[in-house]
Amino acid sequence: MSPDAAAVQTSTAPAAASEAAAEARPSASQRRELMTWLVATAVAIAVLLGAVVAMGGRIEAATWGLVVAAAAMVFALRSLYGMVIALARPAIETALEQEDVAATAGVRELREERRRVLRAINELQFDYEMGKLSDEDYRAVREGYELRAVEVMRSLESESALHPELQQELRRRGLIEDDSVEPDEGQPDESAPEAPRDEEDDDERSAEADPHESDQAQAEPAVVNACDACEGANEPDAKFCKHCGAKLGASPAEAEADEEAEA
Amino acid sequence: MTISTLGTIALLVLFIMTVVTAALALLGAVRHSERLVEGSVQGIHGIFAVALFASMLLEYAFLAGDYTIQYVQKNGHPEMPIFYKITAFWGSLDGSLLFWVLLLSLFASLSIRANRQRHRVLIPHAVLVLALVIGFFSALLLFLKNPFAPYLLTPGATMQGKGMNPLLQNPYMIFHPPSLYLGMVSMAVPFAFGMSALITGHVDSAWQRSVRRWVLFSWLFLSIGLVLGGLWAYEELGWGGYWAWDPVENAGLLPWLMCTAFLHSVMVQERRGMLKVWNLVLVISSFFMTIYGTYLTRSGVVQSVHAFGESPELAWSFGGLMIAIVVVSVALLVWRWPLLRSRNELESVISREFAFLLNNWLFFGSSVFIALVVIFPTLTDMEGFRSFYNSALLPIVQVVSSDAPRLTGRITIGPSFYNHYMSPVGLALLFLTGVGPLVAWRKTTGSSLVKQFVGPLVAGAVAMVLAAVVVPLVRTGTTGVEFVSVMGLLCFGLCGFTFWTIVQEYVRGVRVRRGNRKQSVIEALIGLMMKARRRYGGYIVHLGVVLMFFGFAGNSYKIERKLVMHPGEVVQLDDYQIRHDGIEATQDWQKDMLTVKLSVLDEDGDVISELRPAKWWYYQLKEQPTTEASRYMGVEGDVYASVADVQLSTGWTRLNLYYNPLVNWVWLGFSIMLMGGIICIGTRKGDAEGVS
Numbered sequence: 001m002s003p004d005a006a007a008v009q010t011s012t013a014p015a016a017a018s019e020a021a022a023e024a025r026p027s028a029s030q031r032r033e034l035m036t037w038l039v040a041t042a043v044a045i046a047v048l049l050g051a052v053v054a055m056g057g058r059i060e061a062a063t064w065g066l067v068v069a070a071a072a073m074v075f076a077l078r079s080l081y082g083m084v085i086a087l088a089r090p091a092i093e094t095a096l097e098q099e100d101v102a103a104t105a106g107v108r109e110l111r112e113e114r115r116r117v118l119r120a121i122n123e124l125q126f127d128y129e130m131g132k133l134s135d136e137d138y139r140a141v142r143e144g145y146e147l148r149a150v151e152v153m154r155s156l157e158s159e160s161a162l163h164p165e166l167q168q169e170l171r172r173r174g175l176i177e178d179d180s181v182e183p184d185e186g187q188p189d190e191s192a193p194e195a196p197r198d199e200e201d202d203d204e205r206s207a208e209a210d211p212h213e214s215d216q217a218q219a220e221p222a223v224v225n226a227c228d229a230c231e232g233a234n235e236p237d238a239k240f241c242k243h244c245g246a247k248l249g250a251s252p253a254e255a256e257a258d259e260e261a262e263a
Numbered sequence: 264m265t266i267s268t269l270g271t272i273a274l275l276v277l278f279i280m281t282v283v284t285a286a287l288a289l290l291g292a293v294r295h296s297e298r299l300v301e302g303s304v305q306g307i308h309g310i311f312a313v314a315l316f317a318s319m320l321l322e323y324a325f326l327a328g329d330y331t332i333q334y335v336q337k338n339g340h341p342e343m344p345i346f347y348k349i350t351a352f353w354g355s356l357d358g359s360l361l362f363w364v365l366l367l368s369l370f371a372s373l374s375i376r377a378n379r380q381r382h383r384v385l386i387p388h389a390v391l392v393l394a395l396v397i398g399f400f401s402a403l404l405l406f407l408k409n410p411f412a413p414y415l416l417t418p419g420a421t422m423q424g425k426g427m428n429p430l431l432q433n434p435y436m437i438f439h440p441p442s443l444y445l446g447m448v449s450m451a452v453p454f455a456f457g458m459s460a461l462i463t464g465h466v467d468s469a470w471q472r473s474v475r476r477w478v479l480f481s482w483l484f485l486s487i488g489l490v491l492g493g494l495w496a497y498e499e500l501g502w503g504g505y506w507a508w509d510p511v512e513n514a515g516l517l518p519w520l521m522c523t524a525f526l527h528s529v530m531v532q533e534r535r536g537m538l539k540v541w542n543l544v545l546v547i548s549s550f551f552m553t554i555y556g557t558y559l560t561r562s563g564v565v566q567s568v569h570a571f572g573e574s575p576e577l578a579w580s581f582g583g584l585m586i587a588i589v590v591v592s593v594a595l596l597v598w599r600w601p602l603l604r605s606r607n608e609l610e611s612v613i614s615r616e617f618a619f620l621l622n623n624w625l626f627f628g629s630s631v632f633i634a635l636v637v638i639f640p641t642l643t644d645m646e647g648f649r650s651f652y653n654s655a656l657l658p659i660v661q662v663v664s665s666d667a668p669r670l671t672g673r674i675t676i677g678p679s680f681y682n683h684y685m686s687p688v689g690l691a692l693l694f695l696t697g698v699g700p701l702v703a704w705r706k707t708t709g710s711s712l713v714k715q716f717v718g719p720l721v722a723g724a725v726a727m728v729l730a731a732v733v734v735p736l737v738r739t740g741t742t743g744v745e746f747v748s749v750m751g752l753l754c755f756g757l758c759g760f761t762f763w764t765i766v767q768e769y770v771r772g773v774r775v776r777r778g779n780r781k782q783s784v785i786e787a788l789i790g791l792m793m794k795a796r797r798r799y800g801g802y803i804v805h806l807g808v809v810l811m812f813f814g815f816a817g818n819s820y821k822i823e824r825k826l827v828m829h830p831g832e833v834v835q836l837d838d839y840q841i842r843h844d845g846i847e848a849t850q851d852w853q854k855d856m857l858t859v860k861l862s863v864l865d866e867d868g869d870v871i872s873e874l875r876p877a878k879w880w881y882y883q884l885k886e887q888p889t890t891e892a893s894r895y896m897g898v899e900g901d902v903y904a905s906v907a908d909v910q911l912s913t914g915w916t917r918l919n920l921y922y923n924p925l926v927n928w929v930w931l932g933f934s935i936m937l938m939g940g941i942i943c944i945g946t947r948k949g950d951a952e953g954v955s
Contacts, residue, residue: 061345065323072316076273079312080280083305087287087298094298098383109381120534126795129775130768131714132703141704 044071110156117149266324267332270411273317277364278405280310281398285391292387303390307375310397311368318365321358321410325351334358334410342852350437353444356561356574357410362441363557364400366448370477371397374452378473385470388459396451399584407576435495439488443515446485447553450518452477453525454550457543461595466539466602471529474546476944478525481549483940485519490933501876501890501905503823503921505929508681510565510637514556517630521549524626527699531619534704536606538616540596541623543603547592548627554585555634564641611706618699625695629688636676644673686750690757693812696805697723697761700768719763726759727752734820751819758813765802765809772799792942800942807936810928817900817925824920825907833864837922839902840864841874846911854881857909859916863895863902871895876904876918900924 048067086094121142128138225234227241228249234241241248284306291299321334325348330336338351338358353362371393379386404410453474460470492512493505506512525545531538559565562578596603609616642648649670660667701707701715730752769788772795776787792799824836828843835841844860861874872895879889892905900923907917 060326061348062323062327065319065326069316069319069323072312072319076309076312076316079305079309083302083309086305087302089298089301091296091298094301098297098301112381123795123798126772126775127703129778130771131711132707134703134708134711137703137705 107156110152114149114152114156117145117152121145121149265331265413266320266327266329267411267413270317270320270324270332271405271409273313273320274401274405274409274411277310277313277317278398278401280306280313281394281401284310285394285398288387288391288394292391300387300390303394304375304379304386307368307390307393308372310394311365311372314361314365314368314397318352318361321361322349322352324411325349331413332410333412333414336414346437353440357404357408357412359440359444360400360404360408361410362444363448364397364404366444367393367397367400367451370449370452371455374456374473374477378456382456382469382473384463384465385456385459385473388462389455392455392458393451396455399580403577403580407580408574433495433499435491435499439491439495442484442491443488446481446483446488447515447518447556449477449481449484450522450550450553453481453546457546458592458595461543461592461599464599464602466543466599468529468533471532471542475526475529478522478546478549479940479944482519482522482526483937483944485515485522486933486936486940489515489519490930494930497926498892498894499890501892501919503821503892503903503905503919503923505926506678508633508678511560513633513637514559517552517556517634518549520626520630520633521545521552524623525549527619528623531616535616537609538620538623539603539605540600541620543596545623545627547588548630551585551588551592552630552634554581554588557581558585559637565637613702613707613712615699615702615704618695618702622692622695622699625688625692629685632684633681636681640674640676643670689812689815690750690753693754693757693761693808696808697757697764700764700802715767718767719760722763723756723760726762727756730755730816748819751816754812754816754819758809758816761805761809765806768802769799796942796945800939800945803939803942804936805939807932807934807939810932810935812932814925814927814929814932817923817928820924822922825917826920827915827917829916830914834920836902836920838866839871839922840866840868841902841904841920843914843916844873846909846914846916848911853883854879856880857906857911859904859906859909859918861893861904861918872902874902874904876906878906878909896927898927901926 124133124138124142124145127133133141225236225238225248226232227234227246229246230241232241234248239248240246284303287299287306288303290296291301291303323329324332324335325339326345328335328339328341330339334355334357338354339348343351351358353359371390375386375390375393378389456470456474460466489512492515496502496507497505525542528538528542528545532542558578558581561574562581563574564578609620611617643652649672653669657667657669697719701719703711707715734751769791772791773784773787776782776791777784782790822837824834826834828834828841830843830845833840833842840863842862842864844862847858847860849856849858856877856879858875858877861876862870863872863874865871874893874895875891876893877891879891881887881889890905890907892903894904895902901921903921903923905919907919909916
């Protein structure tokens with residue numbers, strides 16, 4: 001497995017797992033609605049069981065049919081009410097709620113796209129190792145997938161959030177700039193686009209970086225929550241590294257204080 | 264308020280809701296109004312709720328025995344077991360349409376809920392299409408075939424129920440119709456999302472991701488329904504076979520063929536961005552074939568023991584829907600043609616893309632061929648069509664088959680015609696099942712070709728030689744049957760070829776996996792299955808197909824004897840002897856029974872099994888006795904007996920005796936195929952393929 005794919009997969013697998021877990025958790029309103037239905041169902045079952053016991057277990061099939069039909073009618077009325085409510089809400093309220101959901105959905109889609117592309121790379125490699133692809137075809141197709149993966153990751157998060165090993169590989173290929181700031185984020189692109197730079201230049205830049213600079217993402221994970229295991233940068237409130245999944249040790253404030261002491 | 268009135272009101276509310284939901288979805292899409300779109304989404308959920316209420320009301324009517332409702336009176340009976348009272352809901356035409364609406368609305372609600380946020384841009388038009396389809400069926404219920412329609416006579420005239428058709432009071436018939444319904448109805452969801460993709464212009468792979476699992480679900484239940492139907496025919500109808508190319512059997516097969524093609528073809532679009540038009544055509548055709556199948560079974564245009572009956576109004580209604588589907592779909596495809604261009608080209612005929620393309624043509628072509636042949640006898644009943652055929656089409660047909668006759672009246676087309684054309688197609692598909700995994704994407708190099716093919720080709724040749732040598736040895740030929748069947752030998756050979764391909768894939772996959780980590784063979788195998796479910800689940804499906812074809816090959820060596828026997832007589836059936844031991848007369852609450860006692864003897868004359876074929880006369884269907892077959896099951900085949908006619912007083916018995924080699928491999932193969940399908944359907948989003 002090549003280093004970049006290993007880096008991409010290593011950085012993404014635990015993150016994907018945590019993202020999937022986060023997506024699976026229902027919202028507070030969904031939990032409330034679910035609880036309401038569960039309680040109502042439990043009450044209905046308790047009443048039915050009580051009726052069965054009271055009548056000595058002699059409830060006919062037709063009675064059960066009537067109960068089920070009545071429950072279905074309640075469900076139908078509730079659904080019709082839901083439709084009326086949806087139409088009666090002010091348009092702006094629905095639009096705002098859907099935009100909020102859309103923003104989340106958009107990010108989720110990008111993450112899903114990232115997973116798909118990585119899966120495709122894995123499958124391609126598997127086919128290659130099974131002897132079904134020539135070297136030339138393997139390289140050509142894989143490069144296409146990797147470029148797509150990078151494109152998706154750049155859309156998803158800033159470059160500085162990328163795994164350091166991946167950052168180096170992307171710089172080597174000339175796919176990202178030396179400067180960590182995205183031109184389309186509105187920040188001035190102070191360094192002109194150049195050929196891929198080597199690690200020495202990166203080390204110089206990181207040494208010169210001011211850890212108290214603005215809260216935009218930096219190329220080197222010097223300020224924000226850096227992982228002890230892989231040195232990947234993470235959000236300040238992250239508890240686990242999104243690149244390798246390791247538990248993050250120090251709090252951001254402590255990390256900053258440590259870095260100030262080192263500098 | 265009576266149940267009849269309440270049920271009819273529910274159907275009216277249902278129909279109105281579908282119209283309102285469709286209108287909201289259309290307006291919401293045109294005006295980009297989130298409020299209207301959300302209203303339509305809630306409308307779809309509401310449609311399901313109302314359909315559920317109407318269905319539960321009908322079930323209550325059956326359980327309570329409300330025989331003022333015509334449908335309940337014709338299909339219910341006070342002494343029917345509760346289970347059959349419940350299943351009587353879909354036992355006849357009107358109720359089956361309501362069952363269709365219930366399932367369709369359920370699937371619509373679930374699919375919209377699942378894709379509401381993931382594929383937001385597709386939702387409004389998907390809701391529109393689903394609401395229109397549900398609206399069509401609701402209109403049929405409300406205006407043509409209301410299951411809540413009451414008797415208009417006075418209460419004294421309503422007698423107790425007649426009860427469900429006895430042929431349907433059978434465990435297979437409990438599961439066979441719902442399975443087929445689940446499979447056919449669920450095809451509306453992929454169709455709706457496919458149409459939405461065309462309307463919105465989002466024709467990349469996104470819409471397929473929203474429906475892949477639905478198509479797999481549909482395929483799974485169509486498979487279950489078809490095989491259960493075959494098993495029922497084999498065990499209950501007594502003609503010794505399991506598939507007769509009956510029009511209603513074909514009605515379930517047509518969408519299955521399109522569905523199978525689609526499940527394979529999507530892989531090409533996902534990997535190479537090709538076959539976009541094909542995938543849309545296949546998903547539209549799958550849905551079209553479900554409507555066509557429904558048209559065949561409910562309109563009366565074809566003659567079949569399975570058909571629901573005749574209804575010219577339904578024939579016109581479904582005909583109109585089919586025309587609308589074709590016209591709208593073609594218009595959308597033409598409009599969006601520029602967006603459907605492939606990202607890549609076909610680079611070699613020795614490539615997986617070409618194998619899938621051939622696969623598409625074979626499945627699509629078979630489905631269209633069967634669809635046309637099914638309706639052909641009905642067309643030949645029309646004077647106008649006969650004139651057109653004799654003047655315009657016959658010259659073309661005679662180029663292919665010089666002895667094709669002129670049409671002078673209605674013709675019938677039997678199983679031999681279908682077998683003649685479909686058997687080679689089936690073998691070609693089996694061949695592609697083996698070839699597909701062996702060839703590479705884009706192109707297969709010469710060295711790779713040799714490496715991949717040598718094992719399977721050798722295995723195929725060995726299998727064919729073995730069959731050619733072994734079959735005549737195990738069959739004594741006492742009945743004078745020809746034991747050289749070219750199709751049979753070819754089938755055995757291809758089974759060996761494809762089987763070896765599957766084994767090779769597993770062996771190499773385990774080897775690759777173990778090369779990357781320290782694992783035992785079992786661990787690597789399990790890891791392979793867990794991590795690459797779609798691929799290796801698919802191979803298990805293919806293994807099931809191979810076993811089924813192994814069973815089909817045995818059909819080429821079938822032995823059949825129709826003869827008269829008396830008690831005490833013994834006849835030879837291949838390596839077995841069948842002895843007539845007498846006739847027994849019994850009865851129960853719903854039927855009289857005459858059971859013939861037969862003993863199966865081996866070559867030494869020892870009894871190895873007993874058979875009990877019978878004739879039953881149901882009291883409510885005295886003029887139509889049913890045949891109960893009996894069989895001795897073995898790995899190598901079945902000894903099968905059914906009663907054609909019997910006289911208790913003299914013991915005179917006309918029997919149909921069959922020896923069906925390898926038939927049980929068909930059922931075993933299906934079970935494995937089902938298992939593979941379940942593995943595939945359980946693919947999770949986060950699963951990586953292959954080695955990681």
